[in-house]
Amino acid sequence: MSSPSISSSSKRPRDGQALDTAQQKIPKIHPFFTKSSQPTSSSAFRWVPLGPKHTCLHALNLDPQPSSKVAAFDLDGTLIKSTIGTRGVKDPLQWEWWRSQVPDKLRDLHSQGYSIVIISNQALRPAAIKSWKNKIELFASSLPNLPFRLFAATEKDVYRKPLPGMWYELDRIFREQGVELDKSISLFVGDAAGRRGDFAGTDRKWAINLEIPFHTPEEYFLNLSPVPFTLEGFKVQSLPIPQxxxxxxxxxxxxxxxxxxxxxxxxxxxxxxxxxxxxxxxxxxxxxxxxxxxxxxxxxxxxxxxxxxxxxxxxxxxxxxxxxxxxxxxxxxxxxxxxxxxxxxxxxxxxxxxxxxxxxxxxxxxxxxxxxxxxxxxxxxxxxxxxxxxxxxxxxxxxxxxxxxxxxxxxxxxxxxxxx
The missing domain is CATH 3.40.50.300 (P-loop containing nucleotide triphosphate hydrolases)
Incomplete structure (x- = not known):
């Protein structure tokens, strides 16, 4: 099965089609994000505001149904490769999968009845947010038959991980549709895990706060063994007594x-x-x-x-x-x-x-x-x-x-x- 061409006229891979094989390399840049690419609107993907002047962006791809079990994922460094600190990235629409296994794994989770949810911190300026939203619309077009929901915190407030605001919004939305989340069978995958070389431990802290099973991308997508980690920063400990x-x-x-x-x-x-x-x-x-x-x-x-x-x-x-x-x-x-x-x-x-x-x-x-x-x-x-x-x-x-x-x-x- 051949990987898609990188030309501007390349066709989108069919749902379920592998992007590469063990013998084929993943394209450096996803075919949708060549310099000639432009965002294309689609009724399948849409931004759905949570309220006026809300600091948390919210989007739906297709019609994701609520489920008691949620598979939540960080975006940059987990589903797609992070461009933070990367030189030579001139087109803000460029991206590539973190690993080729990612899209098939997402589809498999959906087939098992999981609600797929992306949870991302994006403290960007307004102009950068506009470009980032275009990138997300194109990202969604690479998963044409996969329903998912996305939350993105744009300010340093209750929605920004490790604060739990994005999960609380998800819980509220599902409860309004008569579904109660089951944390014991849900999961969260993120790369900010407090390991040596990680820029932070934010993702792992978020999962700990919500008492949700946590995995790094290496553990979840590549089946690698866990590695040591250290969570730095202030954590409530026992306080002096008497008051x-x-x-x-x-x-x-x-x-x-x-x-x-x-x-x-x-x-x-x-x-x-x-x-x-x-x-x-x-x-x-x-x-x-x-x-x-x-x-x-x-x-x-x-x-x-x-x-x-x-x-x-x-x-x-x-x-x-x-x-x-x-x-x-x-x-x-x-x-x-x-x-x-x-x-x-x-x-x-x-x-x-x-x-x-x-x-x-x-x-x-x-x-x-x-x-x-x-x-x-x-x-x-x-x-x-x-x-x-x-x-x-x-x-x-x-x-x-x-x-x-x-x-x-x-x-x-x-x-x-x-x-x-």
Whole structure:
């Protein structure tokens, strides 16, 4: 059986026709992507937006039916060869199969009742996205009788692997059609697996997050044995216990008295939740710059609270001595004690919580993502509080996750994009 010609007039191979044999080489460039090739629209392949201004691209080839078992694949480096960092690729429409076995394997999975789904990260500029979409339309034309669905994350948000947003969209679509996904008989194949030479471990992390069996392209298409891997980056581990130290005195004074409590720490380490849990019910006024917008308004509210005989909590990052001095001086002027609660945790933990709170939290306290640069700014300008600043006591607060088992499972996922 001969491989297709590489001329611009070559005919598309019939469904099921091998692209090469053991004696024949795979063409360097797929025949559809010679310089004379142009995207051709086809009703068989179509882009189906998930919603207005949605950051996840969604496409269908033919009419893919939902199935409880899903065979999901990364695109670049898994189904087709990646052109990232490849010199001499001038035509953005050029591509070739990762290995010749790929199309037949996809067709075989479809015949077994699997839903074929492509899951891809594509953080590209608008002009590049347009060209990439043309390439995908031509890719689909090389599989004329294979129904499949494609998701592509175009921003660094909940849809970008290893975050699970693309799988959640698939699950939602299937449930609307009365089909429940079965992760135990589904699978995901990807090349970003944390092996030596891999650019990242993103694909393997995505599969771990979703508890789906994972394979590398070499394992799945070539039946090679697994090789060692290392997943780098921040992963939730056991955190210090107890939550608050020292433990010799209660969080609230035994004899109620007017005081100022100053919180110190990165954003996203649970300061506001700690206030609600321990201080709100005791009548402490909540002084928060996210709500009040300026430091001047925070100091003003703190002063008004103390003058009214009410204790208050300064729920801001309060990263340096000069910022904390406003409240220490106020306490000295009014002759009341001022205590400090230092919320401890690394910048990686703060960023992890930031991503979880923004994209995966199921409660009603979702807020906009705190830019990573804001966390870096806190780290670079942080001055650890000391009692000689004027604090009567400094308590240390360790992060403790509070939520349902399902919420904790999501919080425990790999959430940070490799290298970010």
């Amino acid at each position: 608050v130290s020292p433990t010799s005195s209660p969080i609230l004074p035994i004899s109620p008295k007017c005081e100022i409590v100053v919180f110190v720490g990165y954003p996203c380490l649970g300061k506001t939740s700690f206030y609600r849990q321990h201080f709100q019910g005791a009548g402490y006024v909540h002084v928060n710059q996210d709500t009040l917008k300026t430091r001047e308004k925070c100091v003003k509210l703190a002063r008004e609270s103390i003058e009214a005989g009410k204790s208050c909590v300064i729920d801001n990052t309060n990263r340096d001595e000069s910022t904390r001095k406003f409240y220490i001086d106020l306490a000295k002027t009014k002759g009341i004690p001022v205590r400090c609660f230092l919320f401890e945790g690394s910048i990686e933990l703060a960023w992890h919580n930031d991503l979880y709170r923004t994209y995966l939290s199921a409660n009603g306290d979702k807020r906009a993502l705190v830019p990573y640069g804001g966390l870096v700014s806190f780290r670079d300008k942080f001055e650890e509080p000391a009692t000689d600043e004027g604090f009567s006591e400094i308590r240390r607060v360790n992060w403790v996750f509070r939520g349902t088992p399902d919420e904790e499972r999501k919080w425990s996922m790999w959430l940070q994009v490799d290298g970010k």
